[in-house]
Amino acid sequence: MKLHKLFICAMLGFGSLNTASVWAQDGDQILDGIGETGLIARYVFDGDAKDWSRNNLHGKSESKLNFINDDLFGKVLSLTPDNKTFVAIPGEAFAGEESLSISGWIYLRSVQRNQHFFDFGKNAKSHFFVVPAGINNDAGFHSEIITGSGGKYKTDSPILEANKWNHVAIVIDIPSQSLNAYVNGVLVSTTKNVNLKLEQLFDSNAGKNNMLYIGKSFLSEGSYLNAKLHDFRLYRVPLNEKQIGKIYHNSLKEEGEEEEETEEAVGDLPKFSKTTPQLYNQYLTSVSDVKIETVVGSLPRLPRYVKGVYRNGIEGPEVRVIWPAPTDNNSVLNAGQYTVIGSVAGTDLKPKAVVTVKVAKESATPELKLKAFHLDEVSLDSDLHGHNTKFIENRNKFIKNLAKTNPDSFLYMFRNAFGQKQPEGADALGVWDTQDTKLRGHATGHYLTAIAQAYASTGYDKELHANFANKMEYMVNTLYQLAQMSGQPQTAGGTYVSDPTAVPKGPGKADYDSDLSNEGIRTDYWNWGKGFISAYPPDQFIMLEKGATYGGQKIQIWAPYYTLHKILAGLMDIYEVSGNKKALETAKGMGDWVHARMKQLPNETLISMWNRYIAGEFGGMNEAMARLYRITNEHRYLEVAQLFDNIKVFYGDAKHSHGLAKNVDTFRGLHANQHIPQIMGALEMYQDSNAPDYYRIADNFWYKTTNDYMYSIGGVAGASNPANAECFISQPATIYENGFSAGGQNETCATYNMLKLTSNLFLYEQRGELMDYYERGLYNDILASVAENTAANTYHIPLRPGSIKQFGNAKMNGFTCCNGTALESNTKFQNSIYFKSIDNQVLYVNLYVPSTLKWTERNVTIVQKTDFPNEDHTLLTIKGEGKFDVNVRVPNWATKGFFVKINGKEEKVKAVPGSYLTLSRKWKDGDTIELRMPFQFHLDPVMDQQNIASLFYGPILLAAQESEPLKEWRKVTLDAKDISKSINGDPEKLQFVIDGVIFKPFYNTYGRHSVYLDVTLK
Ligand SMILES: [Zn+2]
Known part of the structure; x- marks a missing residue:
């Protein structure tokens, strides 16, 4: 999310007689x-x-x-x-x-x-x-x-x-x-x-x-x-x-002087020679060339990892190749053949990709094949020793606090906007929901989703379950009541404006404004048009249409549609878990309000709105409106959803010349979490409209972010160039050069959204790499983002040497964007462990988490018992019977084998790491499936600086435990032929020692840490 700030970029010069300073906001972070x-x-x-x-x-x-x-x-x-x-x-x-x-x-x-x-x-x-x-x-x-x-x-x-x-x-x-x-x-x-x-x-x-x-x-x-x-x-x-x-x-600059955008000095991290091969690359003798086909207009998807040949008997991994990343599709506009030359960090190897461009139809995009289970169909269980898993620990921290929250705090600014009295004991929230903060109401949206998920997840505790049921009802009743007041006379016979397109200026005001102060806020809800609901009056939406930019002045706005997306999503979540019709009516009413206003806007206005920095940030409004269409089958909501298309990123330009739809990287340097939800929206619209470009946009984006922008914990933002830790780096595959901002890495809400995008893509295409990424981000980022003993959580998770995580919002009384998504992440851990095919013929086992699945349609229960990741095996017991496939995930890190026993008997299987293995039979009550996937140590290097790498054991990132901040990366030397020879420790405790330094899972690290190491192989 983007933040609130006022910039003074221009000042009157020295000696000027004019004493007024000039304000200019460039809407930049x-x-x-x-x-x-x-x-x-x-x-x-x-x-x-x-x-x-x-x-x-x-x-x-x-x-x-x-x-x-x-x-x-x-x-x-x-x-x-x-x-x-x-x-x-x-x-x-x-x-x-x-x-x-x-x-x-x-x-x-x-x-x-x-x-x-x-x-x-x-x-x-x-x-x-x-x-x-x-x-x-x-x-x-x-x-x-x-x-x-x-x-x-x-x-x-x-x-x-x-x-x-x-x-x-x-x-x-x-x-x-x-x-x-x-x-x-x-x-x-x-x-x-x-x-x-x-x-x-x-x-x-x-x-x-x-x-x-x-x-x-x-x-x-x-x-x-x-x-x-x-x-x-x-x-x-x-x-x-x-x-x-x-x-x-x-x-001291004169007004209007250009402020040149220089790169943030990267806090003086060590620089390495670009011609020194590092890590496994020092043993590399050659890299294979590749042949790739594509169709006219679409850039080829070049493999990021290519087979290499190593000397000295070293078994090196596949080689990371960095390919050029064009900003358009000029190279593939005609049929024929061309060659792309790649590079391998630290070496002069130049692998080739021979690309054949064909005149052909683009390959068909996949259909939706899977469905997630409802949250109340999967429960998290304790481990084999009866201990709470990390998932349960973190969930409980949130559930406990959420149960204690006062809904009136989350309704405070809504009542304030509608000029209503606050009930006794109601306190306003802080941070981004204060009286004069123009994003107020955003936490309420997250809160609605969180209590819906908490309600659906607490079947194990009647009291909690009822607590969240009451909270949902109270929240919805109040919001519904307020929404009903919009555009209706205050008293019988009074004046009112019910047409959303005819909302007048505030009483006594010369123009629309974003003044939310106690003295300045307009509360004439009867003039706001039918159905309007928000924690501020309609002015910010109207001002956005009229060209308002982001900033702190009354003539400026923050991001009205961003906040609205959260609120609508929350209302629909409540509707879907509880059937609360008022929640749906409230969402529909506001959907109609948005539809009425937006359908009258010319295209140029829309393009201008969505390209206006921060002011036009709209979260996943496209996703929310497409979902509203899916729920209601009322077509106008889909129409609105499509009006949120980010044309530049999706299609390159108004003529749809290229963009992500044609596999062109159009998002480098952009604000990460502003754009990930837009991509999720594209996927949602694909489901509802079947336009194949929407799928390609999401799929291409996913491939690029996870390969070219991802840190080892699974986060994707942290640029030092551009000088904004919340942005994607300025050029793909340059994390070392451009991606270790002193301001931090991995804005947590961006990872939350990446995981959501990933599991949604998996419902279409069951590629192992998707859930491999999901597992990485879940264990090493989301699970690692919560404080040890409270529900406080991270904004950024810094990955420079000797960093420390900062946790905020323990009391749930002041939310940033990441504090908001944390409420959601921590109340739905069970949602991606299993998926089912739409026809209920196939079960997907994605994650190895102790849990119980109730597969309602088949009347089958699956119990998964394991100490994973403190052990490398898991046991699934089937209760009930029937013929169906069980597709189990063979993780990409399971390179030492994947062993299957059914009812205690070893099965001969051909399991390929990074894929799914199908176990097909007529299952009987009590049948067991035992899976064993030996963990091994492996390194995950930064693509453009291979010696800077993270150490993993199986899926778990191990962080060096540090006692103080460091200026340099922690140096470790590992055996080149078998790095495990250099590592001692206890796999069951996941605690290891290298050269006297302790390594622990990052999710169990609360002090200073080094996630990246400077590794020498010997
Ligand atoms: Zn955030």
Whole structure:
């Protein structure tokens, strides 16, 4: 999801007499070349102390703050000792951060000592402060860190000049163990060997114990600042000189000056020679050429792995080949033959792909063959020892908290929008659902889905089951009631507007606006058109049509259709698990509202809307509307679904020249989670419309993301180029070069969506690689994204050396996008373990998870008992009888064999890793199927830097347990012929040791970790 932020890109020049600053929003997630995920908070101080980042860390002041006009920056904050004013930031701001950078403009009016620019810390013994003119008898511009354990670190440079603006930046770089001070973009002082962890300065468990003051020390009364302040920022990443220089220079830019998009400096990760073959490639002597056919217009799907020949008796894996990735289909516009030359990282090998382009019809796209079981047909069981599995543990954390939630919190902003009184005890949610956040209501959508899934999954506990049933009913009744009020007279005989296309401007307003403040929000629901439901008035939808961009001003919007998608999906989920007709009626009413408005829009308007950054982000609206069509069989919903086509990505251009439909990679560099749901929508529309291009779009996208953009845990976003950790890398198959953003990797909601896309594709095509990916992402990303003892969960999961996961939203009271999808992931673990064919003749066993399946149509129960992944076998017992196929998954990692016993007797089978094995017979009550698939250690290298690799044991990613952040990748040396010779440990505990370092499953890793290692083979 994309976030809320206001950008000042343009300022009036020096010496201008005009005192008004000029605001411009470029609707970008990248501020001064630094991805938004690196930003903790930003206080522009142009009239208030609000945090303009997405994090809602608004500043507070005990007395009224004074804002004055300034020649350079427009309105700025003015602090004077006489007024005794300062700004306090919420103490949670620094909870759990690793490094810290502070940047801000200061206009000192006096060089008196003891003035504090800021003072941050947990107490007098442990804090971090800056004194621009010195302290006591120590003159100079100092930043100083004092720790409770006696550590003291300081930067020392000349007093900051008074009566002029200076840009100051202080960086605590923990991995580099340095403290750096910059003035006006230039490094003025550095201190090395800073042996510090931020936990020493800040209480990371109870954020409110931290005191974070701007303009005063929290220790002394005589420390008030006499200065003007502007654009104060907190970053969680250690900024380097180039980035700081850019912040400084961009602030002083003339209006309209182009801001060049430079690459985020990749936090100085080690660089390796491009001509040194690494890992198995050092033993590689040749790589096979390949021959591929395609049809005119469609790029060929080139194999990412090709057979290689190794010397020295090494049994290397298939070789990763990096092929050129054209941005159009010019090379295949005519029949004939052409050759594509690939490369192999670190070598000068040039494998060839000879491509034959034929004049022929594209091959037919598959039909829907499988169905998922209902959530209440599959239950998760404990393991062989009666212990909860990781799945049950994580599910229970969520179910427990969800059961305790107050639905009124999730209805708060809906009632607020409709001008209704809040019931007693109702508290608003925080983060992206606060009063003035334009995405409010998004958490409610996730919540509706989560309680529906929780209801369907808690057949094992009557009390919980009833709890969620009540919650669903209460939520739906309230939303239905509000929706019924839209476009209807407030009192009998009153005026109203029921036509969604005729919604007038708010009462007394000159125009539509996105003002959601208590004072500014319109609540005239009788004018909103029939069926309207949202946690804000209709203005954001209307403004989007009229060209509004994303941003924080009242004339700007966030992403109205993104929020709406969640709400509609949640309502339909409730309808499908409980048959609640009001849920469906509410979804239909809003579907009609959207249909009425959108069908009147010309194509150009639609293209403009969906290509407008963030403002036009619509989640899976196409999916939701196509699903509404499938449920209701009312064609107008399918019509609306198709109006959400992302033409550029799907078809290249309005003429449908190429795009994903023709296997062209049109999504490089784009925001990952903005686009994955659109692809799911394409697949959903394929089901309902049968247009084959929709299938190709989804299938081609899946192949490309999982091969060219995927990290070892299964996540797909984390770009340093473009400088936005939520984006796909700028060029496919360049993860090392462009994909280790300091701002993080693997936005968790993107993986949630990738898994959903994957299992949906599998319902059409039962390819082993699909569920291999599903298993990887499920165990190593989704299961790894939840805190040890609470339901707190990750946004990004950083994969740089010595990283640590940050978990948020333990109390379910403030949701980001990923906190929202976590509610969904953790309440439906059982949904992809088994699938059935539509005709109920075939059962697919996809995952080896202890569970019980009730196959209702066949009156058969399948019980799966296993300790997997703590053991490499599983036992399926069939209760009931009948003739059907059991298709069991032979994982791609099962290269040491796959053994099957039926009723204790070994079966002769030909099991191919990465496929499904069919066991066909007339099953009798009590029949057993025993599957054994020995685990082995294997490496998963980064495609463009083979020595940087993750270690797996079977399906499980093993992370090195680290004690501190690292500047370099952890180095390990492994036996070239058999890496297991270098690894000791206990497979049943999944705990191993290499060179004295402990490795554990990533899903059991809560401290610092190295997921990627720098591997040498010997
Ligand atoms: Zn997210």
